[in-house]
Structure formats: structure tokens, C-alpha cells
Amino acid sequence: MSSPCRVRAERLLALLLAAAVLAGCEREKRHIGPSGPEAAPVIQTTPFVPGGAQPLPKDPRAEFYENNAFEVAQGARLFRWYNCSGCHSNGGGGMGPALIDDQWIYGSEIEQIYGTIQQGRPNGMPSFRDKATEEQIWQLAAYVRSLAGKNSQVASSRSDAMAGIPPRNQASPADAGKETPPKRLR
């Protein structure tokens, strides 16, 4: 058991650890303070394109908002503040459709959710174009994605409120289709 070898192994481990932590950094960043000018993303609600499929347009900002814990938490706050929860409850739906399932009427990509929030949709979804800033719409879209377990690694387990849906930080998109009825309590 030679010690140099051990030291090297340790260094390797340390490097790996550092890499892992650095990757985690971006999702921990807290962007507060003034934000720069923004532009709305290109929105396309369906992947169906005549003349052959092409990938949905991606927005460079999407990744940041979607994978950042602070932005998702801001989205959670706005989801309550802007009465989204009034129609969509804790994600189970009500006046509006459920968001914790995988039935995405107008597309499940974050850009598409952005579009749905910003533009509104004809069957009852209001438009928040002037009612929320672009940053806030991104935050909301990121939070909505987390409800469906799309980015559970940055989601909070629960809020300080009535227990509703199972902890979101443990959700995965694979759960989305499962509809296990709640256990009868009494």
C-alpha cells in the first residue's frame, strides 16, 4: 500500500467531488438585483411541422431558469400570488387542468409553457403578457415544470401549507402518468 498512490486517488476523488459541486453551483445561484433587457422566446406549441419534423426552437435562458432552485422557488411564490393555484390547485387542477400529470395540452417544453402563460389559451387560460414580467413568466414556467417532476432536483419538498401532493423534490416525470387514488382516510 504505497502512499503516493493513495494520495493520487484522493486527488482524483477530490476533483470528482469538486466537479460535482461546481455543476450544482449554477442551480444554487441567486439572481437578485436589476435584470437586463429580455426578449420573449420563439413559441411553437406543437412539434408537428409539415414537410418534415424539426426540433422545437430552444431558448438560451430556459436552462438557467429551469435548473435554478431560487428561480423555481420564486415561481412557486408567484404561482400563489398570481392566483394560478386558484385554478390549478397544488397541481391537481380544478378550474384549470392538472399540472402534475403528463397531459400537456399546449406542450411541455419550458418555452411552450412560457408561451401558454404569456399568451393565454382560448379555453380559459388568461394571458399574463402585461401582468407579469418576462422574468416572472420564466420563473412560473420553471415552477410548473417542477410540479410535473421535470426538474425535481431543484424543487422544494413542500411549502408551509396544507399537505397536498407528494413531495415535489422526489417526483419524476415517470410518476406523472400514474394516478394512484389517495388513500381513504377514514
Place this chain on the structure above:
Amino acid sequence: MPHGRVFHRPQKGDGVQPRVRTTARSIAGLLGALALVIASSATARADEDGQWTMPAKNYASTRYSALNQITPANVASLRPEFTFSTGTTKGIEAAPLVVGATMYVVTPYPNYLFALDLTKPGAPLKWRYAPRPVPASQGVACCDVVNRGAVFWRGKVIFNTLDGQTVAVNADTGKEVWRTRLGDINKGETITMAPLVVKGKVLVGNSGGEMGVRGWITALNADTGAVAWKAFNTGPDRDVLIGPDFKPFYASDRGQDLGARTWPGEAWKIGGGTVWGWISYDPELDLIYYGTGNPGPWNPDQRPGDNKWTAGIFARDPDTGKARWFYQFTPHDQHDYDAINENVLLDLPIGGKARKVIVRPERNGYLYVIDRASGEVLSADPFVHVNSSEGVDLKTGRLIPTKAKEPKLGKVVRDICPSANGAKDWMPSAWSPRTRLLYLPATNMCMDVQTAEANYIAGTPYVGAEVRMYAGPGGHRGLFMAWDPARRKKVWEVQEDLPVWSGALTTGGDVVFYGTMDGWFKALDARTGKLLWSFKTSSGIISQPVSYRGPDGRQYVAVLSGVGGWAGVVVSADLDPRDPTAALGFVGATGDLKQKTTPGGTLYVFALPRAR
């Protein structure tokens, strides 16, 4: 035939029959030739025209058909005659109307109106009318996009659309006669109630108590659709049409501008008190009776005070709209106990003398008997498990709320019974003058509530509460019971696993009909509650069954099957049952419904096999 004996009994000072007869006569007179066809039917009574021209059957809202071909003895052989698909998948709460030889069916959003020709085999479609309401109105309808029915008046079928319009359609041709826009969906207003026509005035009220709307009732000229009067249910007296004639029985309802002064600031402007339920009419006293919805938001901390005139009942003059009296079932409502349930107008012997009363199974769990001339509460008895209040003080008329069950900001208050939908929601009960029992569908559910600050943002929900419902004591979520209002007690009850969300129908044959949310249409013995017959329909039943005499003289029973409504929106809107707070908490109680039924919309018409 037992009916001869039984039929005479209510005529002794009861007062119900004469009024029904008046109504029936006036309609019969108007219908002319059609009425003659009906009158010629061998089995009909002279005062039972065999039609169903308004959802409650009559102004007294008894939902009683005197037709008596179907009896406990033969109901077991009841079988479907024809069915009709509405093509919708939302909850159907409406009653089909039968006028002469035509049946009218109004569907939930997009509010199609179908006319079916009953004279032909299989009742083919005569015409259809599509009012094309704004699709966005679906986004402001709190509890599924239902419609509770149409009303027939002088050759017109009149009904409301989800996006806040009242439409009159020519009953023969299906052509639109007039339409009037009454509600603004950008404020969250929708209309789901069935209108009532009284003295040529179409009475309509708004929905949206969960959206911060201000409740009102309005009267339209039935011929033109022009607004005759409009009375708000909150705000200063001039808006509420309170004048010198207003003489409420209880002191707490007397005073200047209580509709504004029992609210902080301008909260009354967004305070609810909508009219989305039932209206009754007493031609003798010439008063209409209707209930007002819950105050908004649900979070009671944001609206300290009695919150007049929500969660109560108004008596108004149908011509002018002027209020005569008011009684508040649930002052400062804390649990969404809307007071929009049906008012069954009866003459009952109370304290040894006959009194003109309203029998009102109320959402807060008490069955009230109220003097309909004065507004005095004669009795109020709990008809299900109630712990949200300790009773009703008959001296002051006030409900005594239970301290421990009052919502606290940010805290989950547990085990509040009945839950927000009440001991009995909109689904109307039926009164049989033969058994002198009220047949009422009810729910047995409790809830956990957590209130939070509600934000008024026009066009979005204004609730401020999270709710999680579940079965009450015993584990059954529904009840169907017979209640004797004179003796103030329950006579029998049937426990149902799922909430009973359909209306009741009772007939001269002493049979009671109702449907369940998993699709069973049931017939019970009106005297014992014994299950006599049942039929599984395609979807869950949350509508109002009716009975009529067909052109062939036979008695038919019709019901629409199509699950939905607040209780069934988990199925009709495909909600996720993993969230017990979904649909304002109802999904907590009916999360298993998706395993038991699917959305749909089908009319079922049943009859006994033709006599050989």
C-alpha cells in the same frame, strides 16, 4: 288503485295542490292543442298535465309528478325506451323539459339545446340550437362548466349560457328569439343556473362566488329580453332594492345599508352572494324566494362582519324586485355554505295550525322550516353530522358557529363537517304530497381547511383557502333520505358510497328516483326506502330526473347521465387525484371516481313495457 285515497288527503288545507293546479292550468291553456292531447290521455289526472316545463316541475319546487303508472309493484320491470347522446363530456346537472310531445335537453358548455320529437319512435332530433358561448368562460367556471336547465315559457325555451347570456329560443323552430348579455367573464361572472319565468319575467342570477363577483338577480322581459330590474345581494340598499317594504323578521337584518356596513371597506364590491341555485314563487303571496351564495373570499378574516346579504334567503316582489324579507342562514359564513338550495313551498301543520312555509334543506346541515310570509324560522334541525356549528338560536335566528372549527389564517383546521359543499349542495330534493315526506339527496363529508390571504385579481379565483375533503363518520360519502318536516325527523335513509349529486324525483306511484355518481339510476319505495330497481347508465348521474306522460299515454322517467359538477370534475376535467386539494378540495373525497366512471353525456328514458 291507491291514488284516489291518497290524492284527496293533501287537499285538506294543504294549499299545495291548488297552486300546482293553477300553474298547470295556465301552462295548459297556453299550449292549446297540445294540452288537449294530454288531457285525452286515459291515465292522467285532470290536474296533472304530464309535462315538465321547468326544472323544479312547479313554482313550489316539489319535483313531484302525480303520474302513477309506475308503482313499487311494477317498477322492477322498468326498461330503457330510448337514449340520446349529447356529445358532451362535461357534467350534466340539467333536467330535461317535456312540453307537449317535445323534449328539450340543454347541455353543459357549449350549452347546446336539443329538441327531441317524442311522437316518433326513438325520439329523433327535431332541431338543435348552439349558442356558441365564449370558450374562455370555461376558465372562470368554478366547479365544472355545468348548466342546471332551461325553462319553457309561451312557446320559448329560455336558458343561460356559461359566458353570462340569457337566450330565448323558439320552441318549435329552434330559432333564437332574443339574447341578452348579463355577465362579464373578465370579472369572473358566469351563469349556470336555470332561469325561472314568473309573470312574464325571466329571473336570472349570476355565478362566480369563488371569483370575487358581486352577486345579483335580475328580471328580463320574457318576450324581449330587456332588463326589467336588477337587485344586487351586497352593497347599499338602493343596489339591493331594499325599500320601505323590507321587513325582515330578525333584528340583525334591519338597518340602513347593511349590505355595505357589514363589510370592511369596499369588500362588498367583490363579496359574492351570487344566485346560482333555485328560485321558487308563491302566486298567493306574490313573492319569489331565492337564496344567495357564499361571501367571498372563503377566507373569513378578510371580511369581518355579517357579510349581508350573502348566504341567506330573499323574498322579493317579482314585478319590481323590491325585497320583502331576508333571513341569513349563515352570517359571516366561514365554510362556503352557500344558501342557494331549493325552497320547497308547502303548507304544513305546525303547532296545531297550518302555516305557509318554506322547507329548506340548507348547506350548513340544518333543515329549516321558515314562515314564507314573514321570514320567521319555525324549526331548524340537523339532518347530517354537523360539527361546524352548535345549532340555530331560534330567538335570534342566528347560527351558532363552533369556535374550534373557525378557520385560522395559515393553520389547517381539521374535521369540519359538513364540508364546503355542505350537507346538501345544489341537488334538489323532492316532496311527495302523498307520503308527506321530503326526499333529499345529501353528502356526508368533512374537510380540512387552511385559509390564506386571497388576492383579488379580476377574472381569477378569489378564494383564499385550501381544502381537503373526505368521507364523514361512517365512511359513506353520500346519503339519500326521507325527511318528515312536520315531525322534524328522518324517516329513512340510504347510504351511498359516493356523494349523491343528483336531484330527486318522486311520483304519484310512490316511487322515488335518483342517480349515483358511478352511473346507477335507482328507484326506491317512497315509504320505506327499499331499493326496487336500478339501472347502470353510461356515465355518472348528477342531473335531475323527471317523469312525464308520453304522447302514447305512458308514464316515462327520463334522466341525463354525464358525470361532472364540483363532485365529479375530477373525471370530467381529468384532474389529478394525487392532489387532494384539487377542485377546491373535492378531489380529496372523490379521487377514486376515475376508477369508477368516465365522462359522457347520454339521455336515458325509461318506461314500463307496453301493456299487452
Place this chain on the structure above:
Amino acid sequence: MSQSALHPAADQATRLLGLWDLMLWVCAGMYVLVIAFLAWAIWRRRRAAYLIEPEVMVSDPGLERALGGWAVLIVVGLIVLTTASFLTDRALATPGERPLKIKVTGQQWWWRVEYQDGPVERWVETANEIRLPLGRPAEIELASDDVIHSFWIPNLAGKTDLIPGRTNRMAITPRRAGRFRGQCAEFCGFQHAHMALDVTVEPEAAFEAWRARQLAPAAAPADPQRAYGQQVFQAKACAMCHAIAGTQAGSRNGPDLTHVASRRTLAAGALPYSKGALAGWIANPQALKPGTNMPAVRLSADEQAALVAYLDGLK
């Protein structure tokens, strides 16, 4: 403006200052005794060196008796202070007569102030400012719906926490008119530092006049620019969080702005109120109060000017 426990303006703070004075003198006395003893001890054998062998067999009956005396002195001092403390505590808990009921709710990072006094129609809501009638006790109900905050106006009384899920109460009986500053005293996140309260104690008549003004809904815009500003307020994100009585705006996420221009501070005391400060705050709240929940809403110059004019008219 003052924010100091040493210049009391209410019964509660005066009592606490009295207790402080007592504590200070007793403790100072004790400290002088200790330091004097220490100085004597150092002075007495200051020339000692290693030349001397250490003492091993020691017995200090005299010192141990002195220790006993010292202990008795400490115990007496503690009894005096504990009793004084207990009496003060009891006095603070005594409610006054005809209390003015005020509910204060802590939010990240501002104060919702609701005067819940008299019949409900007379209830008034404001934000980040409290006016108190001179001499009349105020009973303040304290609540929070997010994190723990602490309500503290040092000139008037000690602090009490606002704890989510609980309700606390405290009493203030102001005795001196003036303008005081209160501040959140429990760490509550990014802008804990800018969560201040503008407190005014004034004669009851002035207070009632103020209350009457607050009770009125917002004045209708008087000129076209302000009317346009009202439209902007309603059409843009403003209405998503703020309420202005008399208009459609009724959200409670942020402070009620019905009479915002009558207040003397903005953004929970982060800025003194002026039209210019208001414009700056709306244009870039994140620069002035980083992390605040107020977003920078993009407005054209016209919209911005109209909005500021409208809000500045809400006296």
C-alpha cells in the same frame, strides 16, 4: 425621527428604561467592586518573581469568608433585579382602557397595518406606517404569513415576534407626540435591513382626521395624465400585487396603495417619499432594495410618467 430605547415616548418604553437604569447602576457597582479588587490584587504583590518557591500548603479561611460575603452580595443584587424585572413584566402585561385595536402583519419585507377598531366599516388598511393617538392605549395584534419577523419601535416598547401560525399581542400607550422609527428585529431574509415602520404619535383629533382620510377610497384621477396612469396601473403588473380602494385593483401581495402619496416613506422605509423617489423606485426597485419581491415592470416613458403622476395623486 428617532429610533432609540433611551428616549422613551410611551409608558412601556419608559418602564423599560427605568429597569435599564436600575440594572445599569447595580451592575456598574458590581463591576467597580470587581475591578477594584483586581487592581488591589495586582498592585499588592506586583514585584513577585520566580525566585520564590510556590506555596503548596494553603488555607484561606479569611478569603473564603470574604467569598461568602461576596456570594451574599450577588444573591441580594439578583433578588433586587429579579423582583424589579418581574414587576416590570407585570406592568407591561396590564392592558389599558378603550384600546385602539391594530393588526400588524409582517411580510417579506414590509408591514401590513390594519386598524381593526370600531365597526368593520370603519376599518382601515395601510402599510409601513402607524399613527397612534396620544395617550390612548393601542392593542397591537401581531401575525405573519411567511417567516418570523419582530415588531419593534424602541421609543415606544420592547419587541414582540410575529410568528407564522401564532398570534401575539402587545400594548403601547404613547405619552409623547413625535415621529419614531420602528424596524423588523428578527432576521427575515434579503431585505431584513430595509423593513422599517414610520410611526407617528399625534393628538387624538389629528389621528381621527388622518383615519377619516384613510377611510375614503382613492380619489378619482383629476387630469388625463393621471387617468392614463390609473389605466396603466390596472393594465400592467401593478394590479397583480397592489390594492387601491375605489378601483378594481384588490390584490394583497404587496402594500395597499390607496393613500400611498400621504405616506412619508417608500418601500418600507427604504426611501423617504417624494415623487422622484417614487419614480426611481418603480423604475428599478431591485437596485434600491435588492431581492425585494417588487419586479421592475417595463414601461414606456409616457406610461411611467403617467403612473407616477397617478400614484403621487393618491394623497
Place this chain on the structure above:
Amino acid sequence: MIRTRVVGDLSTLPDHAFGLRSILFWGVIGFMLVEGTVFVLAGGVYLYLRGLSPTWPPEPVLPPSLIYSAIFTLALFATELPNRWLNRRARALDLRATRAGLVLMTVLGLALLLLRAFEFPHLNVRWDQNAYGSVVWMLMILHTTHLITDWADTAVFTVWTFTHDVGPDQFSDASDNCAYWTFVVWTWLPIYALVYWAPRLT
């Protein structure tokens, strides 16, 4: 360094000891104190939260079912008999009996863990349902962790005794292990009372 003078000889002292005379056992006691404090505090948390709730368990949750816990509790206390016996045999330096006892305790521990696994689904509440559920699961997991670690410890030690020569210190270890098992058994009693009986007392 200063000069020394020898005033005594320690070589005559015994070179092993049992129980309190063994230094290792003091470490075990130390950790029992730490863990016991955790148990006491966790029980305190349970009672504190109980005091805040108007009903306990909060409506509409049912109290935990009694049947599996009753079997577990009886079985757990029954293991005290072989455990005591093992302790006596270990102190008597009886290798055969000690080995047999350790095997027996390993098997019994495994059986108890299986029984415990049946308890969790019968708590009638999930940890993410409400604070009551959280604290019940916390108490159960705290105790189960002790079961698992002590069982694993016993199992490993049993293997060791079969593969090595056993010296007096190992008999002492066996004895310490028995004492720790007794701790695990007796700490269950208050936790059992809290989890299963406190919700039934009104």
C-alpha cells in the same frame, strides 16, 4: 523531564475486566446517554406537538394498528431471556454457549426486523401527511435504526467468534453487546407507549 521514583507496580493487575470495570463499556454507556437523550427529546417533541393539536391523532387519521406492534413488543421482550443468559455465559468465559447465544441473538434480531417491517404500513399515516405522521415515523425510525445497527454488530461479531480464537476481551465485548441490546429493548417501551397508546388516550 523530571526524575522519577518508582512507588508501585501495576503488572499484578488483571489484564481484562467485564462490565463497568471495562473501559470500553464506559464508551457504550456514553453513547447510550447520547442516544437516550435523543429518545427523550424525540419523545418530548411528540408530546409537544400533541399538545398543540386539538385531537390526537389529528382528524381524520386513525391511531396505529395494535396487532403487529403487540407481537413485536412481546417478541422483543422475550429476547431478553436469551440475552441475559448469553451475558452470564460470556462472563463465565463459556465459549460454546457464547457462540450459540450469539447465533441465536442474530437470528432473533433478524426475525424482529421482519416483524418491525410489518409495523410501518400499519401506522395508518405517512410522514408527509402531517406533523403527527412525521413525529411517529421519526420515533419508529430512531428505534429501528438501533435495531438494525445492533443486529449488524451482533452478526459481525458472531462471525468473528467462529473464525478466531476468543480471548477474555471478546467475552467482555459479547457482554457489552448484551447490555446494549437490553438498552435497545427497554428504550422501546416508552416509544411503544407514545406511538401506539398516546393516540388512544384522550
Place this chain on the structure above:
Amino acid sequence: MSAVPMPPADAEARAAAKLAETWGDRPGVWGWLTTVDHKRIARRYLVTTFVFFGLAGILALLMRLQLARPEGRLLSPDRYNELFTVHGSTMMFIFAVPVMEAVALYLVPLMVGARNIAFPRLNAYSYYMYLGGALTLWVAFFLNIGPDIGWFGYTPLSGPEYSPGKRADIWAQMITFTEVAALAVSVSIVTTILRMRAPGMTLARMPLFVWAMLVTAFMTIFALPSVMLVTSMLISDRLMGTHFFNYAEGGDVVLFQHLFWFFGHPEVYIIFIPALGFVSAITETFARRPVVGHTFMVLALVAIGFLAFGLWVHHMFATGLPKLGNSFYTSASMAIALPSGVQIFCWIATIWAGRPIFKTPMLWVIGFIVTFVIGGLTGVMVASAPLDLQLHDTYFVVAHFHYVLIGGAVFPLFGAFQYWFPKFTGRVLSETLGRWQFWLIFLGFQLTFFPMHLLGLNGMPRRVYTYPAGLGWEPYNLAATIGAFTIAAGAVIFVVNVVLALRRPADAPANPWDAPGLEWAVASPPPAYNFVDTPAVSSRTPLWEDRTSLPVMGGLATDYREIVVTSPVEAEPGNRQDSPDPTIWPFLAALATTVLFIGSIFSEWALVWGAIPLAIALTGWFWPKRTGPGGAPE
């Protein structure tokens, strides 16, 4: 015990050589990783704690720069919140508690005449755990995942809703790390003190520092489980969705405070009771006589230990708890002034009655008394429930606890460092630099923290990242900032002093101060085996008792690691036992635990998968290895 003739010098040298071989470590990294020598581990602890002390001090300087002027814009609120959280958490969990333990780990076995600490492997494990916790916090901090919830981490601000991401989890796990370490050390120390004292060292003859550590270790055992429990509850709320602190679902946010302060208040005493031991030891040596009222000193220590558990609520007076309870906690909190006052009297009386020599360590003692008494008296003020309503969470409290913790613990620590440095390293620190260091830090301290009393009274709350101009706070804040940099200058001199000393040859005598304790009987620095023969004690001041030679007992094995176990009260020799050899397993076990703890921040499955390597490491550790006749696993 009969007198035996002195052994010949060469025999002793042979025994020493044999012992050095038996107790020595292998050279190189392997030896470094496997060592179980309490002195090596303690030195490691000391160096690490001082490094983090310095780092946390730099954070304090940054905060003072930000606050030097009103409306400072140097730091964003987010960064400031991270700074004061990491400063506080580091000072409490990574510096103050471990540094006291470090000194104790080094000295307690020497002071009681033992060869090693009772559980050397556990001790090694504790260091790696501690290091894991410290690195977790600081690596996270440098990666901008530093916790920003305050060192107290109150819910709901630290809960899942208001602290998104992993910042609060890092904090909670860091606490678990350091507390596991501290508990392991405490169990070792208690056992060492109660069962491994030299024959004849009865409880009554035990040095006051050892008494202080005994009380501290017991307090640790009863207090730390509370914070481990509460942070585990917090992390389970955050990761598993439990509802302990969700007030909506029947949890309670004040419960967090109760559990936190049930630990947090004793924590303060855990930090400063060892310092009282330093003061007693230094005073005794430099006053050149035993401490006055030894028995009262011991009783006072024990009394503080008990009382410390009865007054946690005085941190919560503003939460609106029942008034009657407040009165109880007021009296209990004030009562602690009595044992503290007794100790102060005894030290001054010792100086008064002795022949004091004012070497640098003694200066620190004087500085301690002058400063700590102020902190104690302001402690009496904040203990008063009503007065606390004005003082709580203001800069008055910041001043108070820095007077207690710096004046009461860090000053004695610097004194102790100067005093025992020769024993740790074999080198004496410069007196001149030591005096410079003392005066800079002492005066800088007063300049920094005294104005904070006035700031608090003038209404400045704690934990604000900035403050408005015009409230009269500016001069005090500026003074505090200047003072802070003066302290920093003193700290630099301290570092220079240490570096210069370490560059000199190790030539310190065994007992440079002519001190009375057993630790001075061995060479500076001591050999791996500490004592060739076990000392036999017959007085509280053994080295002053007989100025010519030290009575000892022979007979312990030299060819394997053997220790003697004595009875807890009278310290009568009972039996001999093996002491563990060096091993890599504690390091590996700590590594496995670290992986488990850090992994659990990211996934609850880490608890399951991480348990496997941990189980392997622990099996390796506890796999009995027969060395001596008994065969001693630990």
C-alpha cells in the same frame, strides 16, 4: 505502596526506547492517516480550528467594512447574509467548541497521567468528521452555496419554502458532522477522566481544567443531541416533506427554537467552561499558589453545568411565551451569575493571596476578568424578560456575547496557547510579540464591541446588511470597524509569533513556567507514550509537592500498548487494558460517513447506499484484533 528504589537511568532509557517503538506511528502519509495518538490528533484539531478562526475573522472584517458607513454597497444582502451565517456557524461549530476540545484532547491525558485517550480510534474518527463538516461548509461557501439563514437557522426561513436549494441543507449537515465529532470526543474525555487518572489522583485532587472538561463533556453529551435532532428534523422537512415545522399541518416553528436553544444555551457554556479551566491553570501557575477555594470552584463549575440547561427560553422572550414561564427563566438565567461571580472572586483572590508574575498568559487572564465581567453583567441584563424585549436581537446582544465568547473564551484561549505552546511544540513564544498581540487585541476588542452596546440601545438591530444614515449610528459603527482591524493586526502578530517560534529549534524545557501539573512532568513536546511510568499522585499540585522527583508506578507492558484503568472516584488501580494500534479504518469510516452525509443532501437514497461502505468501514474498525493478552478492539 512501598517505596521502591529508583530504576537505573539506562533501564529507563531502554524502556523509553521500547515504548517509543510500541507507541510510535509509521512515518509518512500512511502514519499521518492512521495515527491514533491523542497529541497528533489534537495538534491537527488546533491547527484546523485556528485556520477556520482566521477565515471566519476575515468574514467579520468584510462585514465591518460593509457596515463602516450607512447604506454601504460593498456587499449584496445575499452575500452579507451568507457572511454572517458562515461567520457565526464557523465560530460556534468549527472554531469555539472544537478548539476547546483540541486543547483538552492534548492535555487531559497528560494531566491525568495517561498514555493515551480512552478511545483513540474514535478520537481519530472525530477529527476527520470535524474536518468533513468544516470543509463542507467552506467549500460550499466558496461555491456560493453558503448557508444564509443565520447560525441559528430559524424555521420557516430555513425551511423548504423560504430557503430553496441546498444552502440550508449544507448548514444542517455541517452541524451533524461537527456534533458527531464533538460527541465522540466528549465520550472519550469523560471516560479518560473517570477511568484513566493516575493512581492516587482522586476527584478532589483533579486539576480544575480537568474538572472543567468533565463538566463540559457531560454538557456536550446532553446538549448536542438536541441540535442534531433539530437539524435532522429540518433536513427531513426539506428533503422528505415531513411537517415538523410546518405550522399549517400541526407542526410548530417555535419548536425549532426550543430544541435549538436547549442546545444553544449550554453551547455557550460548553465553549467557555474549558476557558475557565485555562484561567484556573494559568492563575495557579503564575500566582504561584493553588487556586483559592478549589472546592467552591468545582461546585461552581458543576452548578453552571446544571443551570445551563434550565434557561434556554431566555433566547425566546420575544416569541410571546407565557409570562409566568418568562419569570422562571429570568430567575434561572440570573442565578448563573452566582457561580460565575464565585469563580471571578476566587481567581482575583488567588492573585491577591499569591505572588503573581505577569507573563503574557497572565495578561490574558487580567484581560479576561476585565472583559468577561462586563459580558456577564450584560448577561444579567438580557436575562431579564422585560428588558430583553428592548435588547434582544440588537447590537447590544452582539456586544454581550462577544464580550462573553471573546472576552470569556478567546482571551483565555490565547493565554492558554501562550502558556502551553512549549508543551505542544517544544518552543516558547516570544513575550514581546505576545504583549503586542495582547494589547492590540484587547484594545481593539473594546473599541469594536463596546460601542455596540450603545448601538443596540439606540435601536440598531442585528443581522442587517446596512442601515440608514441619520439615526446617530455612524460614529459607533465606524469605531467598531476600526477596532475590528486593530484586532486583525493583533491576530497577524500572533501568527508571526507562532511562525517565528516554529522556525527556532525545539529547545523548550519540560516545565518552563515551573507549573504544578502532571503535563509538565514530561518532555516538551511529550513522547508518543507520554509517561515512561505511570505517575502516582498525592496532591492537587504534584510537581510542587516534591521538587526533586516524581513518584511513579511501573509494570505496564512496553511491547504492546497497555494502559491502566483506575476507579472513578478514588483512582485506585483496577486492571490493565490494551489500547488500540494505529489504523486506517477511522479515516475510511469518516470518509464513508462524509459521503453518506453529503449524499443525503442530494438524495434520500444516499442513506441506503451510503450505509454500505459505512458498514464495511465500521466492520473493519471493530473487527477485533488481538494484540495484547486481552486483545483489544475498541
